[in-house]
Amino acid sequence: MGRSPCCDKNGLKKGPWTQEEDLKLTNYIQVHGPGNWRTLPKNAGMRLCGKSCRLRWTNYLRPDIKRGRFSFEEEETIIQLHSVLGNKWSVIASILPGRTDNEIKNYWNTRIRKRLLRNGIDPVTHAPRLDFLELSSILGLTLCGQSVVNASNLLGAQTLLNPQLLSLANTILSLKQENPDSVLQYLNQNQLCTTSTAVPCTSMINQTGLTQEGFSSDMTNLSYPNSQENLTSSILTNAFVGQPNTTVPVLSETPNMQSLDGNQNYSFDSVRSTPTSSPTPLHSSSTYLNRCSTDDEIESFSTLSKFEIPEGLDINDFM
DNA sequence: AAGATCTGCAACCGCATACCA
DNA sequence: ATGGTATGCGGTTGCAGATCT
Known part of the structure; x- marks a missing residue:
């Protein structure tokens, strides 16, 4: 079965929506209701793709959309649902009222994913990244005279799953x-x-x-x-x-692992994933190092354990 | 101050699937 | 059963504003 174009692209406007277009679409849907997206632009007097109209409505104009920052509870929920559902953004969105799949997807890719990586958690498997942890452990022993991580505890990470x-x-x-x-x-x-x-x-x-x-x-x-x-x-x-008897793996934080400038937060975004990790690079340039936002510094992650990389270790040397 | 780089998010693209004639 | 169309979904891109050097 051949795939048909979503709309006739000739002569249709693309790009950001204007206030006038938003108003037209909103007014039209208020009168006729959403749906029939293919004919909607024509009926509403707009030169736009129906698909574009549907996206604009579902992701931006819908009156029940909650805008603004994600709450801590929402963020936790997203992480936990993602660990079970994977990239089923629409399902996750259906559990978070007022949030769209696109918004959640964007929030995941721009914030949560990076933070998980920074905390040594694989954002795809939600398991500690053993490749990095093993390396960190070995180097911790070698460079600092102590083990940074307890591998046996790490293996218990899956018990987090209720x-x-x-x-x-x-x-x-x-x-x-x-x-x-x-x-x-x-x-x-x-x-x-x-x-x-x-x-x-x-x-x-x-x-x-x-x-x-x-x-x-x-x-x-x-x-x-x-x-x-x-x-x-x-x-x-x-x-x-919150399982009472769940053993949460604790990765010891070593006080002697501050960076030279005293910043205790290290970024591990450039650490390459394990083969089971997401094949998609976080960003082609991999230049997120040392960019801890204020939010990141303020917000705590109750479900995540942090571990630190030994001072002076350049991960790029092991790539 | 200015150019380079990074970030967040709206919007686009294309595939999958449901629906219908 | 078949094929065309509509819609949903997830990945990706483009760009404006923020931040860094």
Whole structure:
């Protein structure tokens, strides 16, 4: 079956949208509703590709889009869902109300991914990067007289994965394959993506088939008066990392590993991934070293363990 | 101060799949 | 069953503004 062009490209405007175009599209959709994107531009009196209109609407003009910074809870949720779902941005977006798949994808690629790498976590597998860790360990022994990482602890990293969250993700994925519309229905039914009234965790846990096993007793009585999305993300967050008996791998931080300028934050963005890592380079130029944003310095990563690279070690020498 | 480089994000591209005649 | 069309999705690109040298 041949692939047809999404639209007749001749004479169609491309590039950034103007205010007038936004207004036209918004007004048209308010009257006629979204959909029928192919004919929409013509009917709305615009010389734009229907695909472009759909993208503009879903990613920017839709009234239920939440703009602005991602909250810590949202960020944690994204990381945890990504560890289970991979690059299923649309599924992740369906669990984060008001966020679009494009926004989440961009946020992942520009912020989270880099931070994971900086903390020695492979953003694809979400496991510690053994190639780097082994190197770091060896060099730590050699250069500093101590081991930087405990490899046996690293092997326990997979225990961070909560089977309950995995089950939820599986359910969502299965539903999506059977009937994409049922995903939203499922999420709404189980109050996973509504912004209406808050519901105690116990309610949601029961409705989603999650048992209380693995949650602290405090968790089951929590309610989040401000927003349901916080509840959802917090539950997912805690479901993933909050297991009472989970052994979180701890990578020792060595105080003698400051850089010469006293900056304790090292960037590992230029470290090449393991073969199982993302084949896509973070950036072709790989020049993110020593660019720790204020945000990065302020924000803490409760689920991530940091490790440091021995002073004077130039990773590029081992590339 | 100015050019170079980096960053974040909107938008584009092309493939996959659903839908329909 | 087949083939054309519409839509969804994920990867990638381009560019404006920020930051660095």
